[in-house]
Amino acid sequence: MRNSFLFITSLLLILSLVACSNDEEESSDSNEEENERTLEHASGEVTIPENPDHILAPYLEDSLLALGEKPAAQWSIGEDVIDYLQPQLEDVPTIEWDLPLEETLNQDPDLIIFSSPSSIQNGSYEDYESIAPTYVYEDEVSMDWRKQLTQMGEILNKQDEAQDVLADFDDKVEETKATIDESIGDESVAFLWTMGEEFYIFESTRYGAEVLYNEVGLTQPEFVEELEQEEQWNPISMEKLGELDADHVFVIAEENEPGLEILDESSVWQSIPAVENDQVYTMNDPSHWTIDGVLAHEMTLDAVKDALAE
The missing domain is CATH 3.40.50.1980 (Nitrogenase molybdenum iron protein domain)
Structure with a gap:
């Protein structure tokens, strides 16, 4: 009788631990889904991860840096880079302006951002999406620097920071x-x-x-x-x-x-x-x-x- 009681008690304890573990996993999955954001963009929809920290956004580095984010690699054409940003980017490796697929894969990004549909030169959108979540700006947004910065704030979940940057600029x-x-x-x-x-x-x-x-x-x-x-x-x-x-x-x-x-x-x-x-x-x-x-x-x-x- 005593052995049966111990068996039942142990079984209940194991089931309880499994249930708690499942609840924690479901809660973690739920929180992760809540923190991810699905945005519409020029190539459809994309789910942006929470707090991406390895970002490729060629020729959009100005907006990235204004919001306190450094790219994983910076835009270049050969040895040419964006000179005025070099004080902030001098230690950042370069990547060719058109994001060759192999170079992109080697950078292991967790988010890729293109300035326009026409800037996708070396493959299809699906090629880049298979490497990392990929956002493509609408031309009219990318070409307006205020809209570009505001949208970058949306992409990075830094909307308030973007508005603060623009307010400071207006003061200047x-x-x-x-x-x-x-x-x-x-x-x-x-x-x-x-x-x-x-x-x-x-x-x-x-x-x-x-x-x-x-x-x-x-x-x-x-x-x-x-x-x-x-x-x-x-x-x-x-x-x-x-x-x-x-x-x-x-x-x-x-x-x-x-x-x-x-x-x-x-x-x-x-x-x-x-x-x-x-x-x-x-x-x-x-x-x-x-x-x-x-x-x-x-x-x-x-x-x-x-x-x-x-």
Whole structure:
């Protein structure tokens, strides 16, 4: 009788432990499912893991870093990387811009993010999805840096952080506006990028110029306002540059860029108002001028504010 009692007691204890273990597993599975989020994106739906920490997001590193996340590997074309982000990314390995499948697999990511459907070059969406959950931005979201950052906050479950970053940026815009209003008022400003021997004018929808003209409120010279559609972001001739009526000009170029020497030796360039009045400012880090991103635009605002306040 005593042995039977012990057997029954032991059996009940074992069943109780099994039940508790099952409950804990179900609770753990339930919590994991609750923390995962299923998002719609350009290629359908994807379930994002909780707290991904090995992320590949080529050419979206600005938004990642703004939210306190480092990528597992950074965008590159050969040895070229996003220069202005290197203080934060100098210890991060590179991966080719088009995410070759073998390189991607070797990085062992737990989340892959593409900037657009067209950026998937080396395989199908399903190829990448078989490696890790893969999110693909809609073009219209990716191309708007504010929307891009907000969506990155959604992807990483950092919505509040994204809103805080944008609020801080808006504060910087107001500070920049106050400084520039005091230093140059409504004098006109133009932005000229030279690469090689070619020249490009930033119109009011181009990169940081959009923030500077439309948010900070810098005055556009008539030359910029009247650029024809076919002239926007196409190389502009030196003869045409002779019509640039800006009071201030920012020349954006790497040191020793051939275009700088061309400008120095051009009598046409020397005759425009900004040059005659010694109000030309050379910016030798083009990388944050020719990309959209909150960190890039912060650097551009600081560069313009410092130059015009001197």
